[in-house]
Amino acid sequence: MSISWNTDFCKRLQIRYPIILAPMAGITNMPKLVAAVSNAGGLGTLGGAYMSPEQLRQAIQEIQSLTDAPFAVNLFAHMGKDQYEGWSKVITALQPVQQALNIPVPTPQMIVTPDHFEAQWAVLLEQRVPVISTTFGLLSDTHMQQAKSLGILMIGTATTVEEAIQVEQNGCDAVVAQGSEAGGHRGTFDTQTKPLGSNIGTMALVPQVVDHVRIPVLAAGGIMDGRGLVASLALGAQGVQMGTRFLTSAESGAHEVYKQALLNSTEDSTVITTAFSGRPARGITNTFIRNWNATGMQPLAFPTQNTLTRDIRNAAASQHNSEYMALWAGQGTRLLTDKQSAADIVEEMMATARTLLQR
Numbered sequence: 256m257s258i259s260w261n262t263d264f265c266k267r268l269q270i271r272y273p274i275i276l277a278p279m280a281g282i283t284n285m286p287k288l289v290a291a292v293s294n295a296g297g298l299g300t301l302g303g304a305y306m307s308p309e310q311l312r313q314a315i316q317e318i319q320s321l322t323d324a325p326f327a328v329n330l331f332a333h334m335g336k337d338q339y340e341g342w343s344k345v346i347t348a349l350q351p352v353q354q355a356l357n358i359p360v361p362t363p364q365m366i367v368t369p370d371h372f373e374a375q376w377a378v379l380l381e382q383r384v385p386v387i388s389t390t391f392g393l394l395s396d397t398h399m400q401q402a403k404s405l406g407i408l409m410i411g412t413a414t415t416v417e418e419a420i421q422v423e424q425n426g427c428d429a430v431v432a433q434g435s436e437a438g439g440h441r442g443t444f445d446t447q448t449k450p451l452g453s454n455i456g457t458m459a460l461v462p463q464v465v466d467h468v469r470i471p472v473l474a475a476g477g478i479m480d481g482r483g484l485v486a487s488l489a490l491g492a493q494g495v496q497m498g499t500r501f502l503t504s505a506e507s508g509a510h511e512v513y514k515q516a517l518l519n520s521t522e523d524s525t526v527i528t529t530a531f532s533g534r535p536a537r538g539i540t541n542t543f544i545r546n547w548n549a550t551g552m553q554p555l556a557f558p559t560q561n562t563l564t565r566d567i568r569n570a571a572a573s574q575h576n577s578e579y580m581a582l583w584a585g586q587g588t589r590l591l592t593d594k595q596s597a598a599d600i601v602e603e604m605m606a607t608a609r610t611l612l613q614r
């Protein structure tokens with residue numbers, strides 16, 4: 256078997272390298288990083304899920320002003336409706352945190368999650384983004400047809416073989432196989448039956464997905480360098496989607512204390528938690544997560560818990576206090592580099608790949 260990095264996925268998109276910058280919703284100032292990865296020959300992805308339609312339009316236009324290369328925009332397929340069951344217990348449990356950060360305790364009326372999906376979707380179509388990726392389930396047939404009719408390439412996310420088959424049947428052109436090592440939210444479709452998500456390691460997940468779908472598979476979770484790229488290609492993936500590695504890059508918009516926490520962390524620093532958002536996500540453990548776990552309570556459902564903890568996370572960030580921020584990270588953090596440019600990261604990965612593949 257020969258391994259080539261010039262995969263069908265690369266050819267279809269006309270990108271030089273099978274390296275995708277993962278969408279990272281919630282991190283601001285990312286257009287420069289998205290454009291830098293696309294300009295370096297990979298595919299940058301903007302995490303647009305939490306943006307208002309106007310913020311999304313501006314971010315897309317900024318990317319377009321910085322690159323002529325293809326890029327992707329990611330949305331959550333389902334944001335979900337606010338649910339307030341358990342509110343009074345949760346708010347009581349969070350009060351010490353709000354006190355510590357000197358912020359007011361909200362009422363339920365103040366915690367309303369906007370569902371911008373249709374307006375965000377309209378912006379993606381209006382701006383003719385080349386690629387749309389989604390997580391947390393499937394889009395409707397209508398949305399899929401709208402995107403297809405404009406020639407937009409669609410990528411879905413799966414955490415099991417069954418989900419990947421559904422992504423293919425939904426009409427997606429490629430599927431991200433998200434292993435349990437991945438930083439950020441689990442893409443798992445049904446978190447009612449899987450409260451912590453499906454958590455199959457990338458090494459086990461990727462070849463099983465490859466064997467069960469015909470569309471290109473993109474490996475995600477714990478891939479940090481050229482070794483991870485070559486390993487993923489050997490497992491049959493046609494590309495890798497990497498988030499954590501780019502969080503400490505020169506162009507990253509991540510907060511300085513978040514970057515420091517990442518650089519100080521090890522392979523053993525992260526946990527999967529529902530404490531911040533009500534959906535399972537992998538991040539560096541900190542006081543917020545430990546205190547929440549000590550209560551033994553269930554959070555509010557997503558997205559309500561996420562909206563409720565936003566003030567806490569924002570206040571912590573402005574106070575440079577990483578103990579109450581969501582420090583989403585994968586398990587590969589010892590392989591991080593500080594302030595390396597995205598282009599350098601991509602080139603270094605490809606140099607390793609060339610050496611390992613002896614070409």
Ligand SMILES: Cc1cc2nc3c(=O)[nH]c(=O)nc-3n(C[C@H](O)[C@H](O)[C@H](O)COP(=O)(O)O)c2cc1C
Nearest residue numbers: 277279280390437438439476477497498499583585
């Ligand atoms: C800070 C952060 C935010 C993320 N936000 C999103 C998102 O908005 N949409 C999405 O599909 N995946 C998101 N992910 C998951 C990534 O797509 C990807 O699965 C993950 O970064 C791969 O693992 P790695 O971080 O070890 O490279 C996020 C990951 C991180 C680290």
